[in-house]
Amino acid sequence: xxxxxxxxxxxxxxxxxxxxxxxxxxxxxxxxxxxxxxxxxxxxxxxxxxxxxxxxxxxxxxxxxxxxxxxxxxxxxxxxxxxxxxxxxxxxxxxxxxxxxxxxxxxxxxxxxxxxxxxxxxxxxxxxxxxxxxxxxxxxxxxxxxxxxxxxxxxxxxxxxxxxxxxxxxxxxxxxxxxxxxxxxxxxxxxxxxxxxxxxxxxxxxxxxxxxxxxxxxxxxxxxxxxxxxxxxxxxxxxxxxxxxxxxxxxxxxxxxxxxxxxxxxxxxxxxxxxxxxxxxxxxxxxxxxxxxxxxxxxxxxxxxxxxxxxxxxxxxxxxxxxxxxxxxxxxxxxxxxxxxxxxxxxxxxxxxxxxxxxxxxxxxxxxxxxxxxxxxxxxxxxxxxxxxxxxxxxxxxxxxxxxxxxxxxxxxxxxxxxxxxxx
Numbered sequence: 001x002x003x004x005x006x007x008x009x010x011x012x013x014x015x016x017x018x019x020x021x022x023x024x025x026x027x028x029x030x031x032x033x034x035x036x037x038x039x040x041x042x043x044x045x046x047x048x049x050x051x052x053x054x055x056x057x058x059x060x061x062x063x064x065x066x067x068x069x070x071x072x073x074x075x076x077x078x079x080x081x082x083x084x085x086x087x088x089x090x091x092x093x094x095x096x097x098x099x100x101x102x103x104x105x106x107x108x109x110x111x112x113x114x115x116x117x118x119x120x121x122x123x124x125x126x127x128x129x130x131x132x133x134x135x136x137x138x139x140x141x142x143x144x145x146x147x148x149x150x151x152x153x154x155x156x157x158x159x160x161x162x163x164x165x166x167x168x169x170x171x172x173x174x175x176x177x178x179x180x181x182x183x184x185x186x187x188x189x190x191x192x193x194x195x196x197x198x199x200x201x202x203x204x205x206x207x208x209x210x211x212x213x214x215x216x217x218x219x220x221x222x223x224x225x226x227x228x229x230x231x232x233x234x235x236x237x238x239x240x241x242x243x244x245x246x247x248x249x250x251x252x253x254x255x256x257x258x259x260x261x262x263x264x265x266x267x268x269x270x271x272x273x274x275x276x277x278x279x280x281x282x283x284x285x286x287x288x289x290x291x292x293x294x295x296x297x298x299x300x301x302x303x304x305x306x307x308x309x310x311x312x313x314x315x316x317x318x319x320x321x322x323x324x325x326x327x328x329x330x331x332x333x334x335x336x337x338x339x340x341x342x343x344x345x346x347x348x349x350x351x352x353x354x355x356x357x358x359x360x361x362x363x364x365x366x367x368x369x370x371x372x373x374x375x376x377x378x379x380x381x382x383x384x385x386x387x388x389x390x391x392x393x394x395x396x397x398x399x400x401x402x403x404x405x406x407x408x409x410x411x412x413x414x415x416x417x418x419x420x421x422x423x424x
Contacts, residue, residue: 009053011110018109021046022117023124025101029386030125030159031149033314040384047101050108058107060400065103067342068395071335072096075289078328082288083297091290094383102389106396111359112174114393115166118386122163123187126194129156138266146197151314154377156194157203162386163191164207165369172218173361205255206372214365217351221361228352267307268318268376274303275322279329286329320374320381336381339395340374343367346398363394 006013024046028039050058076092079085109117129148133156136147145153167188170176176184195203220231245251278299281287293300295312304312317323325333347364350357370391373379379387 005053009050009058009108011108011113014108015113015116018113019117019120022105022109022114023121025389026118026121026159026386027124027128029384029389030155031128032384034149043101043384044097047104050104058104060107064399064401065396068103068339068392068399069096069099071332071339072099074328074332074335078286078289078291078332081282081285082291084288084291084294087294088288088291091383095289095388098383098385098388099392102392103396105389106393106400109393111362112176115169115174115176115362116180118162118390119166119170119184119187122159122166123190125159126156126163126190130194143199145199148194148198151311153198154200154202157198157200158373158377158379159386160191160195160198161203161207161369162366162390163187164195165210165365167191168211168214169362169365172215173365174358202373202376206369209372210365210369213368214361217361217364221351221357225353225355232352265376271303271307271317272319272322274299275317275319275326279322279325282329283325284329284331286325286327286332289327289332292326316378318376318378320378323378323381340367340371340391343391343395343398344371347394359397363397366390367394 008014008017011018025043028035028043032039032043072092072095075095076089079089079092082088105114126148129150133146133148133150135144136153137144146156147153148156150156167184170181170184195207216235220228220235223231278292279286293313293315295301301312303309304315307315309315317326320336321333324336328335344364344367347360347367350360351364354360370379370387373387379385380391382388
């Protein structure tokens with residue numbers, strides 16, 4: 001049996017395989033800890049063999065991706081000075097392979113296919129959690145919350161946030177067909193219910209802020225690029241004024257109170273302080289990627305005990321930048337800030353200069369959500385995570401030359417056959 005190349009690797013023509021690969025990847029990201037190594041091998045099998053189909057198209061000019069790979073390569077190299085060399089090397093390789101698969105996806109999957117795949121994948125993840133999930137008692141604030149089959153309500157909330165965002169995008173950002181919208185509506189309802197059930201303040205606030213900004217952008221994008229830049233400057237000044245007023249009038253405390261939080265953010269401020277203290281031990285290059293939270297290390301054991309983490313795993317400083325500072329020092333911190341800034345401002349530039357940029361609109365929104373969450377969670381600094389996959393997919397799209405990027409937005413999604421461009 002011969003399979004057309006276009007059915008596997010051509011953006012806009014590989015809808016079925018692309019959506020399937022993304023949906024399965026999302027499920028693996030959610031539950032690889034439950035299903036073990038075989039699920040990770042399935043993830044690799046979905047993306048890496050595409051190189052054999054047409055390596056020139058799938059790989060492209062990787063010199064364009066040098067700025068994307070820098071942080072991952074530094075994480076890999078950290079095993080040289082790591083306090084736990086074997087742990088750092090293994091985690092670094094896993095992180096780099098996740099980046100490579102995300103970059104392959106950016107060369108082969110268009111925005112609509114990504115949207116459908118993420119939405120379906122999140123739907124499966126949430127159904128699994130609702131069927132087999134459980135409630136969890138938090139000894140820090142004395143509350144019960146639904147965590148699904150995850151170890152934290154924030155993880156459940158993150159997947160639900162992605163479901164809400166990508167279903168929203170199906171209606172208000174991307175040109176999608178009626179068939180997909182009929183499928184998307186129940187997926188959106190399921191995601192919204194799961195988001196509220198999780199009671200994750202981080203997820204709810206980040207989702208609301210992202211949708212508000214993306215909706216505002218939808219209005220601004222109706223004007224010419226020249227007018228957009230003027231609106232952006234005005235909006236930036238207004239946002240700064242609102243932020244200053246909110247801080248001075250106690251609005252932040254009101255928001256926290258609405259979610260049952262206090263000014264310590266359920267112990268996060270103490271945890272951040274401990275992270276900053278730990279960073280002083282090796283401020284330039286850190287203790288090594290993944291080399292702080294290691295069983296048997298005294299400081300990790302102390303914090304696990306203080307925060308009632310009986311499993312002694314799956315814990316972090318709840319701040320991407322503090323985690324990067326502890327593990328990879330100021331060098332790693334600067335690299336990850338530059339990566340995030342280049343992606344965010346790269347898409348913002350496209351939105352302010354291109355006449356029509358639905359793909360940039362979509363990716364700006366997801367990057368913005370990851371940015372907001374990065375101050376409270378660790379979504380894109382770990383291997384086999386949906387946050388890392390989406391961030392590096394966004395970076396890969398940005399690195400594609402403009403003509404190539406525009407080709408990823410082809411005819412509106414229709415469930416019809418296309419003429420194959422080759423066979424594999």
